Amino acid sequence: xxxxxxxxxxxxxxxxxxxxxxxxxxxxxxxxxxxxxxxxxxxxxxxxxxxxxxxxxxxxxxxxxxxxxxxxxxxxxxxxxxxxxxxxxxxxxxxxxxxxxxxxxxxxxxxxxxxxxxxxxxxxxxxxxxxxxxxxxxxxx
Amino acid sequence: xxxxxxxxxxxxxxxxxxxxxxxxxxxxxxxxxxxxxxxxxxxxxxxxxxxxxxxxxxxxxxxxxxxxxxxxxxxxxxxxxxxxxxxxxxxxxxxxxxxxxxxxxxxxxxxxxxxxxxxxxxxxxxxxxxxxxxxxxxxxx
DNA sequence: AATATTATTGCAATAGCTTGCATAAGCAAT
DNA sequence: ATTGCTTATGCAAGCTATTGCAATAATATT
Ligand SMILES: [Zn+2]
Ligand SMILES: [Zn+2]
Ligand SMILES: [Zn+2]
Ligand SMILES: [Zn+2]
Numbered sequence: 001x002x003x004x005x006x007x008x009x010x011x012x013x014x015x016x017x018x019x020x021x022x023x024x025x026x027x028x029x030x031x032x033x034x035x036x037x038x039x040x041x042x043x044x045x046x047x048x049x050x051x052x053x054x055x056x057x058x059x060x061x062x063x064x065x066x067x068x069x070x071x072x073x074x075x076x077x078x079x080x081x082x083x084x085x086x087x088x089x090x091x092x093x094x095x096x097x098x099x100x101x102x103x104x105x106x107x108x109x110x111x112x113x114x115x116x117x118x119x120x121x122x123x124x125x126x127x128x129x130x131x132x133x134x135x136x137x138x139x140x141x
Numbered sequence: 142x143x144x145x146x147x148x149x150x151x152x153x154x155x156x157x158x159x160x161x162x163x164x165x166x167x168x169x170x171x172x173x174x175x176x177x178x179x180x181x182x183x184x185x186x187x188x189x190x191x192x193x194x195x196x197x198x199x200x201x202x203x204x205x206x207x208x209x210x211x212x213x214x215x216x217x218x219x220x221x222x223x224x225x226x227x228x229x230x231x232x233x234x235x236x237x238x239x240x241x242x243x244x245x246x247x248x249x250x251x252x253x254x255x256x257x258x259x260x261x262x263x264x265x266x267x268x269x270x271x272x273x274x275x276x277x278x279x280x281x282x
Numbered sequence: 283a284a285t286a287t288t289a290t291t292g293c294a295a296t297a298g299c300t301t302g303c304a305t306a307a308g309c310a311a312t
Numbered sequence: 313a314t315t316g317c318t319t320a321t322g323c324a325a326g327c328t329a330t331t332g333c334a335a336t337a338a339t340a341t342t
Binding site: 016017019021022051052053055059068078108 | 288289290291293294300
C-alpha cells in the first residue's frame, strides 16, 4: 500500500522506527476521510491488534503531527479530532450555541498568514482550523 | 470597588446570584493584568476564602466567559489562561519549538472577522487568541 | 542467525478540567 | 426576622489526554 511505503520512507529518513502500531494509526486516520478521534482510532486499531494501547495512539498521533502527516483540531465535541494533513483543504466554523460545524474555504487564512509572516516573521500553522463563534441562524436568537 | 458593583449589576440583570466566590474569582482575574490560570486563581482565592473549591473556580470562569467578562486562551503552557475581556487588546503568537509567547496587535484579525461575517454570516470570536507556529528565531533552526 | 543497542510500547499513575448529586446559601415574599 | 423556593457550592467521581518507568521489540552490527 502506498501510504505504508511512504510512511516507512518518511520514518526512516528521520530516524524513527517503523512499528505496526504506527502503520495502523496512520491507516486509520487516512481511511476515515472525515474527522476521527483518538478513541475511535483506538477502537479500530484494537480490532486489528488487540494489545494496542490508547497511550500509543496518542503518542503516535503526536509523532504524525510533527511529521506533518495529520492535523489535530478542536471542533468542540469534547475530544480532539484528527485529519490527514494535505487532504484538509478547508477549515471549520463551530457555533457555540447550536454546535453546528460548517466547512469553509482554506483561502480565508492566507492573508492573515502572510501578514503574520511579514510583520512578525512568524510562520503560523493554519492547517484545518476550528473557529468558534455564533452562526447566522443562532444570531437572530 | 467598581468591579464589584458592576458585577453585581450584571449578574442581577441576567438573573444570576451574587456570591462571594464569584466576586473573588472576578477580582483575581482583574487584579492580575497579565494571564492567570484556574489553579492560580484558586490559590489566591483560597487564601481569602478557605472553602473555595477548584470546581467553583471553573464554573465561575465558565459563567464569566458567557457574560463576556473574561477571555479564555490556550497559550501552550499546559493549562488554559484567563484575561479580563475588553482589556485584551492584543493576541499572542506561540512558538511550538521554543515556547516563546509574543504579543501582537488586535487588528490582525479584523479583516478575517469581516470576511467570515460577509461570506458565511458567522460571528467569529477572536478575543485574545493564541496562534501556534514557528517564530523567526526558530525558523532558521 | 545471534547479539547489542536503544527507541517504542504497555501499563499504571497523574494532570487538567468537567459533571452528578446532596447540602448550603442567595433572594423574594411574607 | 422567618419561610420557601431555587440556584450555587463542595465533594467525589469521571473524562480526555499526558507522563514515568520497566519490559519489549526494531534496527544495526557481528
Ligand atoms: Zn475538516
Ligand atoms: Zn448556531
Ligand atoms: Zn495576552
Ligand atoms: Zn521559537
